[in-house]
Amino acid sequence: MNKKTYQQRLQRCGSLMKTEGIDVLILVKPANMQYLTGDGRLCAYAMITKDLQVVIGVPQTDIEDVKRLAHFDHIVGFEDEVGLIHSVAHYFKDFGITKGVVGLEYAFLPAPRMGMFTHPHAKPEGVEPKDCTPLMSALRLVKDSEEIELMRQAGKVAEAGMKSAIASIRQGMTESRVAAEAEYAMRQTGADDFYKTYVSSGRRTNIAHGLPTQRILEKGDLVMIDVHPVVEGYCSDLCRTVCVGKATAEQKAAYDLYVEVLETAIAKVRQGVGIDVLEQTMHDIFTEAGHKDHIFGPPIHGIGLEFEEAPLPAGHAFFHGEKGPGPLAAGTVIALGNCGLYTGPWGVRVEDTVVVTEHGHMVLTDFPRQLLI
Amino acid sequence: MNKKTYQQRLQRCGSLMKTEGIDVLILVKPANMQYLTGDGRLCAYAMITKDLQVVIGVPQTDIEDVKRLAHFDHIVGFEDEVGLIHSVAHYFKDFGITKGVVGLEYAFLPAPRMGMFTHPHAKPEGVEPKDCTPLMSALRLVKDSEEIELMRQAGKVAEAGMKSAIASIRQGMTESRVAAEAEYAMRQTGADDFYKTYVSSGRRTNIAHGLPTQRILEKGDLVMIDVHPVVEGYCSDLCRTVCVGKATAEQKAAYDLYVEVLETAIAKVRQGVGIDVLEQTMHDIFTEAGHKDHIFGPPIHGIGLEFEEAPLPAGHAFFHGEKGPGPLAAGTVIALGNCGLYTGPWGVRVEDTVVVTEHGHMVLTDFPRQLLI
Numbered sequence: 164m165n166k167k168t169y170q171q172r173l174q175r176c177g178s179l180m181k182t183e184g185i186d187v188l189i190l191v192k193p194a195n196m197q198y199l200t201g202d203g204r205l206c207a208y209a210m211i212t213k214d215l216q217v218v219i220g221v222p223q224t225d226i227e228d229v230k231r232l233a234h235f236d237h238i239v240g241f242e243d244e245v246g247l248i249h250s251v252a253h254y255f256k257d258f259g260i261t262k263g264v265v266g267l268e269y270a271f272l273p274a275p276r277m278g279m280f281t282h283p284h285a286k287p288e289g290v291e292p293k294d295c296t297p298l299m300s301a302l303r304l305v306k307d308s309e310e311i312e313l314m315r316q317a318g319k320v321a322e323a324g325m326k327s328a329i330a331s332i333r334q335g336m337t338e339s340r341v342a343a344e345a346e347y348a349m350r351q352t353g354a355d356d357f358y359k360t361y362v363s364s365g366r367r368t369n370i371a372h373g374l375p376t377q378r379i380l381e382k383g384d385l386v387m388i389d390v391h392p393v394v395e396g397y398c399s400d401l402c403r404t405v406c407v408g409k410a411t412a413e414q415k416a417a418y419d420l421y422v423e424v425l426e427t428a429i430a431k432v433r434q435g436v437g438i439d440v441l442e443q444t445m446h447d448i449f450t451e452a453g454h455k456d457h458i459f460g461p462p463i464h465g466i467g468l469e470f471e472e473a474p475l476p477a478g479h480a481f482f483h484g485e486k487g488p489g490p491l492a493a494g495t496v497i498a499l500g501n502c503g504l505y506t507g508p509w510g511v512r513v514e515d516t517v518v519v520t521e522h523g524h525m526v527l528t529d530f531p532r533q534l535l536i
Numbered sequence: 537m538n539k540k541t542y543q544q545r546l547q548r549c550g551s552l553m554k555t556e557g558i559d560v561l562i563l564v565k566p567a568n569m570q571y572l573t574g575d576g577r578l579c580a581y582a583m584i585t586k587d588l589q590v591v592i593g594v595p596q597t598d599i600e601d602v603k604r605l606a607h608f609d610h611i612v613g614f615e616d617e618v619g620l621i622h623s624v625a626h627y628f629k630d631f632g633i634t635k636g637v638v639g640l641e642y643a644f645l646p647a648p649r650m651g652m653f654t655h656p657h658a659k660p661e662g663v664e665p666k667d668c669t670p671l672m673s674a675l676r677l678v679k680d681s682e683e684i685e686l687m688r689q690a691g692k693v694a695e696a697g698m699k700s701a702i703a704s705i706r707q708g709m710t711e712s713r714v715a716a717e718a719e720y721a722m723r724q725t726g727a728d729d730f731y732k733t734y735v736s737s738g739r740r741t742n743i744a745h746g747l748p749t750q751r752i753l754e755k756g757d758l759v760m761i762d763v764h765p766v767v768e769g770y771c772s773d774l775c776r777t778v779c780v781g782k783a784t785a786e787q788k789a790a791y792d793l794y795v796e797v798l799e800t801a802i803a804k805v806r807q808g809v810g811i812d813v814l815e816q817t818m819h820d821i822f823t824e825a826g827h828k829d830h831i832f833g834p835p836i837h838g839i840g841l842e843f844e845e846a847p848l849p850a851g852h853a854f855f856h857g858e859k860g861p862g863p864l865a866a867g868t869v870i871a872l873g874n875c876g877l878y879t880g881p882w883g884v885r886v887e888d889t890v891v892v893t894e895h896g897h898m899v900l901t902d903f904p905r906q907l908l909i
Binding site for chain 2: 294369375459479482484
């Protein structure tokens with residue numbers, strides 16, 4: 164993305180800061196830093212004033228590397244956490260900010276790190292902190308064409324990962340080794356990174372977060388695979404459930420129902436539709452099919468620079484420090500199929516990443532949905 | 537680990553709670569939950585009273601899976617975040633706790649999640665929150681023989697990962713594909729999971745956190761590889777720097793110096809020695825060799841259920857909500873070699889995982905330290 168993109172983002176940021184009554188932002192969450200500056204890394208900060216001055220603070224060692232990636236001039240180094248605090252204090256002074264409101268990432272900073280940025284050595288006494296989580300989520304909500312292209316690439320990488328994982332499935336494999344195949348293929352096809360790969364099997368397909376274990380796959384096991392590769396910072400999210408050998412009629416019916424639920428919901432995705440409407444569509448079909456008590460978890464979440472970001476369903480949003488979602492805007496990207504159909508002895512899930520458009524949608528994870536094996 | 541181990545841990549926990557004036561703990565950090573109950577997972581909580589009553593709250597779907605792993609009787613399910621809050625409130629009532637102090641993980645919980653546990657619907661009005669980070673770190677500081685055995689296994693897995701990564705290095709490989717080789721080998725040899733693999737090359741070996749990118753390896757590049765596999769929850773930490781082809785005399789000298797620094801420090805590791813003494817030993821040798829301005833980052837950190845945990849160097853500890861470290865106790869496990877020797881155009885690091893013993897130490901990551909290629 165070129166400098167102009169970042170300048171436009173910065174201008175939108177400045178407008179939102181004025182609306183929200185925030186005079187200066189201090190960001191440390193890599194996804195937020197990357198969105199506004201072109202670089203997001205650990206142990207760093209970006210300071211942005213409402214009149215669009217930008218400082219990027221990084222470990223002293225990283226200055227040259229950041230200059231290669233970031234699009235703004237004030238790039239400064241520090242030696243350690245104390246240096247970081249002094250660096251922030253220096254720029255409060257340099258920018259002449261002695262009072263007003265500093266936006267901080269309340270949903271990202273645990274208390275000791277919040278304490279760094281509200282410490283009297285960092286922040287002028289007259290400056291009050293305020294949560295900037297909703298502001299940053301509003302800024303990042305609608306993706307531009309370059310972002311969607313990267314997410315499409317991440318979708319292709321997810322497909323490669325899923326294909327390798329499924330190809331490896333047989334009796335005697337472990338869940339962890341199935342995850343290995345997915346992760347290896349994703350890096351081979353261009354992933355810079357990935358969020359945790361989920362692989363669960365047998366009874367473990369029934370649990371909420373099926374991280375892989377050393378469980379050995381047995382004949383007749385369902386295997387749930389969920390991958391989240393990252394390409395240039397952007398994610399995709401793809402989940403399928405397959406079987407070691409032949410699924411039972413009951414499993415096949417549940418899986419086919421899930422595909423029907425997903426496809427019905429995707430068909431309704433377009434600008435102006437609410438996440439609640441899509442959720443209700445999905446819940447209604449599950450319920451009518453007698454699975455009311457088998458639905459677990461919110462079925463939809465936003466995706467972009469993080470594999471789970473705004474828009475989030477209202478209840479979920481509250482506990483993530485986010486606002487409840489409005490009607491979907493064109494350019495928003497969501498993953499549908501995040502809820503389990505969990506029957507007790509086994510569960511199924513099918514999930515895809517979808518862009519909301521003015522007149523409909525585009526699916527970014529183009530992988531067959533059938534219960535393949 | 538058997539039930540007795542968890543009962544002993546629980547008793548030590550109860551004693552520390554009384555010392556710290558904490559009446560009830562609410563844990564959500566998976567490493568803390570796992571240490572005390574045998575199970576640690578996302579979106580769950582453990583509630584522990586000073587008279588050693590234990591509740592484990594998990595997603596409704598996960599109850600059977602948790603029963604298989606956890607060692608206590610009160611295992612309860614909830615449907616969502618609101619259900620979690622009500623579940624906590626229920627047990628405050630059930631245990632008859634209406635006043636006193638609740639220990640919460642201040643260094644883990646960002647504000648919205650802290651808000652869940654201090655919400656009037658969760659916590660009785662007369663109960664005041666207090667940070668339990670130092671208590672949990674004190675509990676977990678000294679590892680028993682079963683824990684050290686798992687970390688030894690994690691050390692073996694790290695060696696397999698490092699071996700595969702190094703074997704893959706040649707012109708034309710990308711950093712991300714080198715990471716793929718390490719991760720694949722680690723899962724093949726028993727890793728359940730891993731913390732982020734670091735692979736940096738060329739100029740990028742000079743940066744503080746060298747996460748892999750699509751950079752293509754060139755002849756003469758240094759390549760820094762840092763792996764952190766997890767076996768049954770326990771980690772190891774292993775870093776080596778190698779070269780694509782032949783290193784320059786200057787690079788070789790810097791690398792050999794780093795090995796000397798590391799081996800000198802490891803030789804001093806034993807019960808009663810301070811981390812500050814080991815740090816100073818390392819810094820002195822670097823400084824005497826003319827590299828005073830090339831040292832970056834704290835060189836030592838604790839390791840166990842997390843790849844970075846107490847004991848941490850004093851400055852670092854403060855910003856992680858931890859107490860500064862005392863003299864090393866036997867059974868503590870540390871990683872030495874976490875600081876870079878960063879010259880500007882390139883850097884080197886060599887890191888190993890070491891158990892502190894009464895009369896010396898045991899190295900858990902047994903991999904050649906030479907600059908191999």
